[in-house]
Amino acid sequence: MIEAPGILWTIAAFLLVIGPLVFVHELGHYFVGRWFGVKAEAFSIGFGREIAGWTDRRGTRWKVGWLPLGGYVRFAGDMNPASQPDPEWLALPPEERAKTFQAKPLWQRALIVLAGPVTNFLVAILILIGFALAFGDLRTPAVANSVEAGSAAEAAGIRPGDRITALGGREIETFNDLARFARLRPAEMVPLTFVREGRSIEGEIRIGVAVEQDRFGNSYRVGRLGIGGGMPQATPVSLLAAPGVAVRQTVEIVQDMVSAIGQIITGRRSVKELGGPLKIAEISGQQAALGLTPFIFLVALISINLGFINLLPVPMLDGGHLLFYAIEGVTRRPVNPVAMEWAFRGGLVALLALMVFVTTNDLASFGVWNRIAGLIG
Structure with a gap:
């Protein structure tokens, strides 16, 4: 730590x-x-x-x-x-x-x-x-490289090699899309679509719950599927393509904010998770301690x-x-x-x-x- x-x-x-x-x-x-x-x-x-x-x-x-x-x-x-x-x-x-x-x-x-x-x-x-x-643009296909025993993914019938195409009504393109969606929705039951050997299968999955601790000792309740992804691949980005990548990432971050606010309003996420200036100050110091890039x-x-x-x-x-x-x-x-x-x-x-x-x-x-x-x- x-x-x-x-x-x-x-x-x-x-x-x-x-x-x-x-x-x-x-x-x-x-x-x-x-x-x-x-x-x-x-x-x-x-x-x-x-x-x-x-x-x-x-x-x-x-x-x-x-x-x-x-x-x-x-x-x-x-x-x-x-x-x-x-x-x-x-x-x-x-x-x-x-x-x-x-x-x-x-x-x-x-x-x-x-x-x-x-x-x-x-x-x-x-x-x-x-x-x-x-x-570069780090992107990993939304394919289950492994499925953890007793996990939410195993309970939903997902097997290694399955490619997740939709979760909660949202189209999934990369493993990052999958993880971002699940992380903000611990314990929620959502629709699921995945492809196995060319056949599309629909069902539901109850996202699992995990309590994570960062390197500074802070604890967070997050959603988890229990799926292991493959190695991320860094695709080189040209000067012309970089703005599009940055805009896409910005939109994804805003979508996460909207989802988090919606969950707080509807009671699915505790208002205790709201942070203010003191928390921003703490995180600022922590990220600065990790280096310039973070x-x-x-x-x-x-x-x-x-x-x-x-x-x-x-x-x-x-x-x-x-x-x-x-x-x-x-x-x-x-x-x-x-x-x-x-x-x-x-x-x-x-x-x-x-x-x-x-x-x-x-x-x-x-x-x-x-x-x-x-x-x-």
């Missing part, structure tokens, strides 16, 4: 993951806003009191806040969280009002908001392109997470703004300002509650509550 990294190493690794990703996210908003002629009044990495900063010749204040858990771009005219016109905005001189966010047409506002999450996806895709060029892959994974989460239709997130813009586009009129204001207040409360909850989960995973209970007892 590898010794866990120290607290200073963990904090440094966390800042090296979150800081640049927040920066590029907000930079996406900033550049598209500037492209459309919107003045940026402030660009902040972190929240709270400014600890360092400068003002550029365009009048934008670039600063770093003391709490490095996010960031923002404040465009001219953003006088409330919902970016709604108000009397203060109407009182601006026409030439100043023309440079504000609210003065821009709907499609430009939507693109400015969309630019942040898209930038996070682009960063991840660029990293995965580099991995594809460096290591750490860079984690950056890509977190970047995809940031892009995906920000697209969720939750007020206060980019996806919440886009939802209201979609409603405005369909109805041909802005959403009622009062309703939007209350929606954003509710979104803020929900996000704060979620932050408290995941932080509580993080502390529980570190054994803090058990130690406190032991001291009290």
Whole structure:
């Protein structure tokens, strides 16, 4: 077992993951806003009191806040969280009002908001392109090289040499597809299709459950089929094919996120598995301790997470703004300002509650509550 990294190493690794990703996210908003002629009044990495900063010749204040858990771009005219016109905005001189966010047409506002999450996806895709060029595209056929005795696969009638073609209604092309699908669905009963000697056979399989422990001692409940695959084959990837490989991998990661969220909502996966900033910090330190390649892959994974989460239709997130813009586009009129204001207040409360909850989960995973209970007892 590898010794866990120290607290200073963990904090440094966390800042090296979150800081640049927040920066590029907000930079996406900033550049598209500037492209459309919107003045940026402030660009902040972190929240709270400014600890360092400068003002550029365009009048934008670039600063770093003391709490490095996010960031923002404040465009001219953003006088409330919902970016709604108000009397203060109407009182601006026409030439100043023309440079504000609210003065821009709907499609430009939507693109400015969309630019942040898209930038996070682009960063991840660029990293995965580099991995594809460096290591190739590892693909293993979804053929059972071996079947473990007493496993879920044996109970479903799978034999060595069978090729899995569909699982849970999803087409299976590679062994990685098979493992990814099963891993997120411990104990679930799902439809199964496999080919034996040219004949397609349909049935069902109850995915097995295994508790795995990583090299740092963290335990995870995962799904397992009990099928052994053959040796993976690294197919060289050309410069032209690499973007396609990276996009495919990004889509697969997003599909896993959607599946995991769906399982939490439906109760098939415990909410205790949700992690927050403290867990991200711990994992950042662990991956950095393993080497540069695992750490860079984690950056890509977190970047995809940031892009995906920000697209969720939750007020206060980019996806919440886009939802209201979609409603405005369909109805041909802005959403009622009062309703939007209350929606954003509710979104803020929900996000704060979620932050408290995941932080509580993080502390529980570190054994803090058990130690406190032991001291009290």
